[in-house]
Amino acid sequence: MGKTSKVVICGMKGVGKTAILEQLIYGNVNMKSSFYPTIEDIYVANIETDRGTKERVCFYDTAGLEPPLTGPPQSPTMQLTANQVLQRHYLGFAEGFVMVYDTTKPESLDVLMYLKKDIDRNKDKKEVVMLVIGNRTGPDDINSLENTCSKASNWCAREKVRHFEVSAMDRPSLYEPFIFMTSKLNPVQNKTAFPQLSTLSKLTQKNNRSDAM
Numbered sequence: 007m008g009k010t011s012k013v014v015i016c017g018m019k020g021v022g023k024t025a026i027l028e029q030l031i032y033g034n035v036n037m038k039s040s041f042y043p044t045i046e047d048i049y050v051a052n053i054e055t056d057r058g059t060k061e062r063v064c065f066y067d068t069a070g071l072e073p074p075l076t077g078p079p080q081s082p083t084m085q086l087t088a089n090q091v092l093q094r095h096y097l098g099f100a101e102g103f104v105m106v107y108d109t110t111k112p113e114s115l116d117v118l119m120y121l122k123k124d125i126d127r128n129k130d131k132k133e134v135v136m137l138v139i140g141n142r143t144g145p146d147d148i149n150s151l152e153n154t155c156s157k158a159s160n161w162c163a164r165e166k167v168r169h170f171e172v173s174a175m176d177r178p179s180l181y182e183p184f185i186f187m188t189s190k191l192n193p194v195q196n197k198t199a200f201p202q203l204s205t206l207s208k209l210t211q212k213n214n215r216s217d218a219m
């Protein structure tokens with residue numbers, strides 16, 4: 007275990023960001039739990055990868071965003087107020103973003119659509135890992151034509167971002183997205199990133215052997 011990856015948890019206010027992190031890390035959340043609105047909290051955890059190694063991740067639980075008034079983004083240049091956008095400093099250091107919406111609140115998916123555009127525009131050329139989590143806090147709205155979860159799933163497919171459905175009340179449902187994130191942030195390292203170096207080292211070994219003869 008070497009580096010610590012920095013991951014920002016973001017999304018609309020009250021969608022369950024804190025509940026998800028508390029449940030993932032401590033497993034102490036139930037239907038009676040209640041949390042104060044977050045300003046910022048930092049959690050450090052050792053998370054398993056899909057290869058079975060454990061890696062250190064620092065999670066930044068952020069203040070919930072206000073929903074936009076106009077639904078899904080129409081124009082990328084639309085002005086948003088300060089409490090509708092992620093604080094700028096997160097864009098500078100984050101290596102991963104976990105974007106959370108509540109499957110019973112369509113406006114919380116709209117927030118993620120703005121958020122992803124904002125991250126894409128401002129992450130410079132840096133590679134970041136993004137994933138979307140739908141927190142199932144209740145049943146789908148049977149009166150709507152397309153439920154929020156399938157809308158999210160289609161949007162994620164278009165954006166090439168992985169989409170997971172979880173419930174903050176069900177700890178095992180949280181493992182897959184966080185193992186996925188940790189694995190992506192800690193890819194398998196090649197033995198050497200410089201093929202010419204390994205050739206050189208082979209040549210040196212060969213020369214040493216012929217010297218010995």
Ligand SMILES: Nc1nc2c(ncn2[C@@H]2O[C@H](COP(=O)(O)OP(=O)(O)OP(=O)(O)O)[C@@H](O)[C@H]2O)c(=O)[nH]1
Nearest residue numbers: 019020021022023024025039040041043044070174
């Ligand atoms: N029934 C149910 N309640 C949940 C679930 N997830 C979160 N809650 C509740 O919803 C409320 C808000 O959850 P938080 O985790 O504080 O949400 P948040 O996104 O961190 O909120 P902000 O910090 O204000 O942005 C809390 O009272 C939680 O107990 C869930 O999966 N099911």
